[in-house]
Amino acid sequence: MRLTLIDELTRSQHPFLTQDDRCLFFGEYTARGGYAFSDTNDLIHNFKKGVEKKGRAEWAYKEWAIKRVAELINSISDTDQLTFVPVPPSKSRQDPLYDERLISVLQICQQTKPVTDFREMVYQKVSMDASHTIQDRHSPDDILMNYGFNQELALNTRNNIVIFDDVLTAGSHYKAMKSLIKHHLPDKNIIGVFVARTARNAEWISEF
Template identity: 35%
Template sequence: MALRLQKIDPTNRGDHYYLVDEDECYFLYEYTAHAGWQGGATNQLIHNLQKKRNAGGYLYKTPAIAQCAQAFSEVINADWLAHASLVPTPPSKIRTDVDYDDRICRVCNGIRKPGAPQVLELIEQITSTETFKGGNRKKPDELRQNYRFNEQLLRGGVRPSIGIVDDVLTTGSHFRAIKDMILERLPDTKVVGFFIARRVIPDPFDSVSIEDLLK
């Protein structure tokens, strides 16, 4: 089956708390929550993509970045991309932090459609924070308190369409914070989201049969 972008719609938008009807977001794969790297090919891909420096298996990070860039190259419309800017979601660590991880920026820069896209690290984090895992997720307004515009890039000009890029769509808080910031400064810009995967939380009753319930 050919790879294609899938769109967040009314059937799955409720899985991503901060998204609203007007948000236009696309994803490639589905990531199974609470399943670890053993949860399938997508879980393994995201696990490798998020490898930290000096961690076991770090050698798999670069191939994972290349795989994601190639996948986006196959499915993002070339005409749209020629008139758009890709904005990577900033990582949890700032550039001067030893644990700074530029994986999303590298994914964006690896896209070829047919040439390299315009990639703008338009939004940057002010101070390093802990990685958002489990219940440690912040609301959009809380994220914005630690975000700022790269004013130099802003002055350099932004194309009329912007694609915010991230690895996994969970609650949608990062997308919501960045999109709202951009539209406040650039109200005529068309903003969409691109995600390698969206998080899916398994239904605990899927594997339960009627016989099990009647025991």
């Protein structure tokens, strides 16, 4: 897996992205493809295992996936020039189903590569249904209204801010994050880095 830029050929598969959005991904995830469809599908399915499965034998696969994603992030050469901002999970911190998988990845990265800088400056106010579990997906505006911003954690960030998430689908969470961060930190460069992008067909795209 290596970082690939979303370009004119793939941008249309992510309806909320525009030409000024710079987003990169490591692999392609095929929705409804199952674990065995590809290595990326296997990684994403295990990475997204719900916290209610903690304590079961299968939890070891989630721990493996977290470590594997950390290896991918550590492969980025210019980490010392970046500040990572993880996309908050759909559940708030107070929710028993809160999943800190993205934070766990960045903590491992910081332990193995101390120059790694990450800030949880964006947080979810209240729990929402995960986008992949509902028929009518949340718009960037819906998501933005439920985001809060911690100004103290935004102090002394690096010039290049990376919005970090596991899967790029429509791009709604990325756009909400970018809008909020740009409002508070207008002079920063903002890009998106995703473990995978969802490859979609024209029929799905036409629904947006």
